[in-house]
Amino acid sequence: MGINSFFQILVPKDKKFYPSFKQAAANLVDVSEVLIQLMKSEVWEEKVKLISKIKELEKKGDDITHAMFDMLNSSFITPFDREDIHDLISSIDDVVDYINGSAQRYLLYKPQTS
Secondary structure (H helix, E strand, C coil), X not given: CCHHHHHHHHCCCCCCHHHHHHHHHHHHHHHHHHHHHHHHCCCHHXXXXXXXXXXXXXXXXXXXXXXXXXXXHHCCCCCCCXXXXXXXXXXXXXXXXXXXXXXXXXXXXXXXCC
């Protein structure tokens, strides 16, 4: 058994984190696109539907984040630092949460264009 074979054992073969990162990033893009549609829309009823869509996507993002935390807690060896994985997925989720918060405030204050 050579040194490379030994290190191959230590390197995780399971790439289960990467698809979840892609899901979280894709969800962030989707939420951002709905926010852009919300700001461009001129019909209040459509805006309400878009705000509710943002809320749904935010819940989806929370589910992805919680699944990632579960994977992180159940994995002995991770592809990179555990703290970095936690920080990255938390940051993606925070941005989605901020967009949702902005949409909810938009619904609350009902700004008018002049």
